Amino acid sequence: MIERTLPVACPLDCGGGCPLLAHIEDGKVVxxxxxxxxxxxxxxxxxxxxMTRVLYAPDRLVKPLIRNGxxxxxxxxxAEWGEALDLVAKRxxxxxxxxxxxxxxxxxxxxxxTGALYETVNITRRFLxxxxxxxxxxxxxxxxxxxxxxPFVLGTRAAGIDAGTLRSSKMIILxxxxxxxxxxxxxxxxxxREAKARGVPVIFIDPxxxxxxxxxxxxxxxxxxxxxxxxxxxxLHVLIIEGMxxxxxxxxxxxxxxxxxDHVLGRDDGVPKTPEWAAGICGTPxxxxxxxxxxxxxxxxTAIIPGLSIQRxxxxxxxxxxxIALQVATANLGVEGGSSGALTWGTLPTPRMGNLPSLDNxxxxxxTAYKWADAVLEGRKGGYPTNIKAFYNVGGNYLSTAADxxxxxxxxxxxxxxxxxxxxxTPTAKYCDxxxxxxxxxxxxxxxxxxxxxxxxxxxxxxxxxxxxKTDYEIFCLLAERLGFLPAYSEGRTEGEWLDKFIAESxxxxxxxxxxxxxxFGVDQHRVSLSSFKADPKANPLKTPSGLVxxxxxxxxxxxxxxIPTCRAAAPDLSHPxxxxxxxxxxxxxxxxxxxxxxxxxxxxxxxxNxxxxxARGIADGDAILIHNQIGKVRIPAMxxxxxxxxxxxxxxxxxxxxDEDSVETSGSPNVLAPTExxxxxxxxRTHTIFxxxxxxx
Numbered sequence: 001m002i003e004r005t006l007p008v009a010c011p012l013d014c015g016g017g018c019p020l021l022a023h024i025e026d027g028k029v030v031x032x033x034x035x036x037x038x039x040x041x042x043x044x045x046x047x048x049x050x051m052t053r054v055l056y057a058p059d060r061l062v063k064p065l066i067r068n069g070x071x072x073x074x075x076x077x078x079a080e081w082g083e084a085l086d087l088v089a090k091r092x093x094x095x096x097x098x099x100x101x102x103x104x105x106x107x108x109x110x111x112x113x114t115g116a117l118y119e120t121v122n123i124t125r126r127f128l129x130x131x132x133x134x135x136x137x138x139x140x141x142x143x144x145x146x147x148x149x150x151p152f153v154l155g156t157r158a159a160g161i162d163a164g165t166l167r168s169s170k171m172i173i174l175x176x177x178x179x180x181x182x183x184x185x186x187x188x189x190x191x192x193r194e195a196k197a198r199g200v201p202v203i204f205i206d207p208x209x210x211x212x213x214x215x216x217x218x219x220x221x222x223x224x225x226x227x228x229x230x231x232x233x234x235x236l237h238v239l240i241i242e243g244m245x246x247x248x249x250x251x252x253x254x255x256x257x258x259x260x261x262d263h264v265l266g267r268d269d270g271v272p273k274t275p276e277w278a279a280g281i282c283g284t285p286x287x288x289x290x291x292x293x294x295x296x297x298x299x300x301x302t303a304i305i306p307g308l309s310i311q312r313x314x315x316x317x318x319x320x321x322x323x324i325a326l327q328v329a330t331a332n333l334g335v336e337g338g339s340s341g342a343l344t345w346g347t348l349p350t351p352r353m354g355n356l357p358s359l360d361n362x363x364x365x366x367x368t369a370y371k372w373a374d375a376v377l378e379g380r381k382g383g384y385p386t387n388i389k390a391f392y393n394v395g396g397n398y399l400s401t402a403a404d405x406x407x408x409x410x411x412x413x414x415x416x417x418x419x420x421x422x423x424x425x426t427p428t429a430k431y432c433d434x435x436x437x438x439x440x441x442x443x444x445x446x447x448x449x450x451x452x453x454x455x456x457x458x459x460x461x462x463x464x465x466x467x468x469x470k471t472d473y474e475i476f477c478l479l480a481e482r483l484g485f486l487p488a489y490s491e492g493r494t495e496g497e498w499l500d501k502f503i504a505e506s507x508x509x510x511x512x513x514x515x516x517x518x519x520x521f522g523v524d525q526h527r528v529s530l531s532s533f534k535a536d537p538k539a540n541p542l543k544t545p546s547g548l549v550x551x552x553x554x555x556x557x558x559x560x561x562x563x564i565p566t567c568r569a570a571a572p573d574l575s576h577p578x579x580x581x582x583x584x585x586x587x588x589x590x591x592x593x594x595x596x597x598x599x600x601x602x603x604x605x606x607x608x609x610n611x612x613x614x615x616a617r618g619i620a621d622g623d624a625i626l627i628h629n630q631i632g633k634v635r636i637p638a639m640x641x642x643x644x645x646x647x648x649x650x651x652x653x654x655x656x657x658x659x660d661e662d663s664v665e666t667s668g669s670p671n672v673l674a675p676t677e678x679x680x681x682x683x684x685x686r687t688h689t690i691f692x693x694x695x696x697x698x
Contacts, residue, residue, distance in 0.1 A: 007035050007518020009448035009457035010048040011114045011441050012589045013142075014183040015345045017450025018044040019519045020051075022442065022462040029055060029442060029463050037517040039525075041163065041187035041194075042453075046599075047589060051442065053598045055463060059424055061437035062467025071413055074430045081468060081478070084434055089482040091417045091433075092131060095390045101133035102363035102386040105376065105415075107393035109140070109401065109590075115459075116355040116447035116502045117495065118472055120395030126359050127476045128392060130485045133363025135386045137372050141401065144369065144684035145311035146343040149320045152556040154530070155543030158349065159342035161303065162454060162527045163187040166195055168337030171299035173203045175228065175323065177307030180212040181586035184307070184345040185452025192216050201299070203292065205231070206309075207581055208608065208650055209643040221292060222645035225581050225688040226313035227282040227569040232322035234278035234286075235293040237264050239329055244297030249331035253537055255544075256552020260325055260564045273567070281569050283647060297330060301337035305344055309583065314679045314689040315568025321551075322565045328549050334534025336526065346451035348529060351522040353449055353456050354505030356498065370403060370678040370685050376411040391418035391432070394472060397656075399427035400591035403674035403687060404631055405657050405665065421472055424595055427656050437469035444471045445495055447502055454522035456506075458515045471495070559681035572647075576629050576691035578613065582653040582670035591654040605668050606639035608650035609694065614640045619696050626664070626697040627651070629690070632672035633664045635697050649694060653687075 008022045019035035019042060032049050034042065064084035069075025095103055106128055108120050117123070128134035139147075150157050163185055166172060172195055179189050193216055196202050204210075204217035205228070213220040223231060239245050240261055250257045266272035275286035275293070282289070296302055304327055310319040323341035324333070332338035365385040367375040379387035391412070402408050412418060412431035421438040422429050429435045443465040448457040465471070470478075473495055480489040493501065503511045508520050532540040541547030545555065557563035572579060584590070587599040594600065607625060619625055621640040626633060627649070636651070644650055657669035665672040671687070679686045 006460040006462050007037070007458060008032070008442060008462060009459040009518065010044060010051070011118070011446065011448045011459070012047065012592065013109070014045070014047070014589050015451040016045060016048070016183045016186040017114065017448065017453050017455065017457070018042055018048050018186040019457050020044050020048055021518075022460070024462055035518050037519050039187055039521070041190035043186070043190065045183060046587065047593065050598060053596050054423070054593065055440065055442050057424070057596055059595060060466045060469070061422065061424060061435065062469060063437060064468075065425070065435040067433045071431045072409065074425065076435065084436065085478050085482060088419050088434055089479055092390065093483070095417060096132055099387065099389045100363075101131065102135050102365040103389040104128060104131070104134045105388045105391050106134045106136050107391050107396050107398060109396035114448050114451055115441070116353055116449055117498050118441070118444065118446045119355070120472065122356055122358055123472055123476065124392060124394045125361070126356060127480065127489060129359040129361050130480065130488050131483060133361055134392070135363065135388060136361060136366040137369050138366045139368045139684065141369050141685045143308050143311065143343055143345070145316040145679055145682040146306075146308070146320045148682035148684065149317040150342045152553045153321055153324050153544070153550050154340065154342060155550070158347050159340040159529045160344035160347035161339050161529060162348070162525055163191040164526050165336045165528055166191045166303060169195055169200055169301055169303045170337065171201045171203070171296065171302040173205065173296070173302065173304045174212060174217065175205045175304055175306045176310040177305045178206060178210050178212045178309070178583060180215055181210060182307070182584045186450070187453060189216065201295065207645050207648040208583070211586065221284060221288055224281070224283045224645070224648060225309070225579050226315065228310045229315065229318040229322045229565060230273070230278045230281040230567045230569055231284060231289055232319065232326055233264050233273035233567060234275045234289045235296060236326060236329060237273045238275065238290055238293035239297050240264060242294070242297070245329045246331035250328060253333065253534070254328045254549040254551050255546035256550065256564060257325070257328065259552050263564055263566070281567065283645060300330065300332065301335050302330065302332050303337060303339040304332070304341050305339060306341065308343065308345070309688055311343070312685045312688045314570045314686045316679050316684065316686070317682055318565050318568055324549065325551050325565060328551065333549065334528060334530040336528050338528070340529050348454065348527055350449050350454060351456050351520060352507040353447060354502030355449070368678070368683045370683060371676060373402065373404065373407045373411040374676055377407065377414060389416045391415055393418065393420040393428065393432065395421070397426045397428045397591040399431065400594070400654060400656055400669060401671065403671055403676045403685070405669060405672045406632055406663070407676060421475060426591065436475055437467065438475070439465035439469050439471045443469070445499055447499055454525055454527065455519055457519045459518070460515070561681055570689050572691040576693050577647070578692050578694055579648045580627070580670060580673060580690040580692045581648060581650050581688050582674070582690070583650065585652045585654055588654040591656060594654055594656045604639060605652065605655060606637045607668070607694065608639050608641055608644045610644050610646045610648070611640050611642060612646045613649070613694070614638060617695055619694070624697040625694055627673065627692050627694050629673050629692045631675055634668060634670070634672050635664050635666050636668040649692065
């Protein structure tokens, strides 16, 4: 028995950016541990440390599949690579020639989100650009509202902090940031835990009492989803009334704050945004809001860390604007231990590293992620740029992760051809005509550029792909050869040659040492966005019209929404009185791992419902229930728990949907219930603004 270790890095879409170590015996990966060369605060989660469960899963795809039954039936025949690739090339050319290049739609998501070579979006865009063009899917589901809104206020999206700066915090507010389960950054959880151990108050604001609330927070404040801007306004009301606003800071660093203050005090509309006002919107007692405001106003520096959840709602743009305004009001912006109030995850630059060169899309056509299925079904007649006839999908399981599953199915049924690369025969793969078996990250070499933190990692190939599975790069090279543009796609480089080129273009001084250690850290591990602006706003103005934090934005007003932040919280109706949220599971990255028994067995997949809501409906723990609204129906067991507030129910996202003969979803996939109407003006996801009714089933 021979054992050796090689550094690997998890590239999955959780923002962790975790350096790991693969232990190999007789050619097989037997376990994965943390890479000791990483920062002591960096620790892989159960998903990364148990990745061998995925690597050696018995249902991995091992040969190309060609559909020989109805779409969605799962009926395929195995094929040789030559036949499958010839057919893909033939169908793509036929559709391009008949309908134009823009009729081919690039689907795919973050199957690999952070690879210098294997990042699934970029590697696919490059191929389709050389094919002649495509219609792209833009903005994504994760953070589109925050990314859209922040530049109006701060003139940049680079508004985060390094987790190490929390050592200086006197209070941390995790506003919808469930970091013990949804990560956001590999070192963030450990730094917050250390802060709590030092006696720093950690406030967790969320509809659920999650693992974050239980293990990291000193206080849990429940709130209705989508009402965060109302609570933030009430907090600001208290700060103003009780004289806790840092007026000198506000005047020096912001523009338009007094107009927001007048709105909060009700001078413009006659409605003061008091804690009592907010309580009726948020479901949070006024006394809790007032206490939060006073503790926040007295603690400096305070870091507000917004979760992605608060901007995945109708009006989620306003929560980000208000969070920034609060940090300005309390002089917590641009200081160590504070934060900007904007999204922290993945917004600061990483060490300079080369990556696969992107190419312009000759078709110059795109649609936003949240409306892609509508664009496919409605086409030019619906005001969209193209009529879609084919899908090329790499790293996306849209039947599980996209809004309105029934609409997604109709979109897949409507096209003439669809192809995907995947590890497993997912629900989405079942609706494709050709499925190409892909290698996962442990079966290839890559450089992982962390979304969170100031580091990059080298991830070694530590296992052979199963059967005839190939890397995405190999697949695209083989197709490019058939289509006549291999030299342009590969530039004559192998995987290893590309990676050597990227390192040569980077700031890394020693390539051999980088590959051996598996990680390189940027020089500054305690970055605070906007610190130079804070030090001298005249010498380092923001890229806003005023050069200051734009609390009032006339540019934003041109979108049709108010120039200052407002509360745009949506409320349920009598027919659908419960607010459904669909957060991540700590055992999955979206739909990844749903099919792996090890992970499924560790968490009960059921609808979280408060005892009061359950009792009113005659529901007991474990009962089969029906969740329904105008969009769809889901049947699943109930989990009656006080760990969710009254009026809110929770069904974690990522289940692989299955339907009975009445089109009722039976695995527990919440996107069956999600409308595709986005939040505006960002046109971003609103999957935490879903209203449903729940009743006992049968």
